[in-house]
Amino acid sequence: MPELPEVEAYRLLAEGALHREIAMVVAPDPWFLKGGIDAGMLDDVLVGRRFVEAGRIGKLLLLPVEHGPVVGIRFGMTGTLVVDGTSGVDGLLYAPRRHEPAWDRFSIGFADGGSLVVRDPRRLGGISLDPATAGLGPDAASLTVAELTAALAGSKAPVKARLLDQSRISGVGNLIGDEVLWRSGLSPQRAAGSLSTDELRTLHGALAEVIADLLARGGSHLGDLMEERHVGGRCPKDGTELVRATIGGRTSWWCPVHQH
DNA sequence: ATTGTGGCCTGCCCGC
DNA sequence: TGCGGGCAGGCCACAA
Secondary structure, three states: OOOHHHHHHHHHHHHHHOOOOEEEEEOOOHHHEOOOOOHHHHHHHHOOOOEOOOEEEOOEEEEEEOOOOEEEEEOOOOOEEEEOOEEOOOOOOOOOOOOOHHHEEEEEEEOOOOEEEEEOOOOOOEEEEOOOOOOOOOEHHHOOHHHHHHHHOOOOOEHHHHHHOOOOOEOOOHHHHHHHHHHHOOOOOOEHHHOOHHHHHHHHHHHHHHHHHHHHOOOOOOOOOHHHOOOOOEOOOOOOEOEEEEEOOEEEEEOOOOOO
């Protein structure tokens, strides 16, 4: 499931697609086109032009077009980017290994013969033009302690839910959320606004550490808790059987002994 | 405004 | 062996 590190890997890959003339756009799935756009509009704004930059806010990939709009790409949980046949991440969690041509929801053919393809079996991602970015919180990869504090302050919602709220912090998904809370010794059920200064500092350190770690691994692996997120799974720290609950609409796993 | 819930999508896993 | 229900999670619409 693409969270921030995976999308950053896609962004790096997309840098290889810059400044190349776009010759063709294939967008066969109307469902995948968001915000009232259609294949004809994409043709109009893309063909004959080039991407000039590869940007990212949280899990949103941003590809501005010369003299044109910004193409926004979301990957849902099974989406991957393929440039010139090279996939941004291999072995995406929860996504099938095999490949069906029908899973190519959006493709660009460059005049030089190369291509940029968004492949998404479950169709939870999508393409938009000039996506709104004002409502997104600061990117988790460069989040400061003060920004984290502000994102959590005064809230009675569970801290896990706030971490996943993209309007507060961009880029944290369910698995990174569980991992950083586990490393911080914080229960996902804790009220977000109840964290002490020390706890906020610890949480910020864990978040920075996990994201740096995953970025270094190219987004293809997740943290230490990952393998134990199942029935009967045990805390890698103290061996306690993990507990599970739905928090913020997502399955959370945590250690009832060392996370409070 | 804040917080919670349900639905979307579809491949895969487990139990029958 | 085949079948079907439940599950996965990012994101959005909507409710309270």
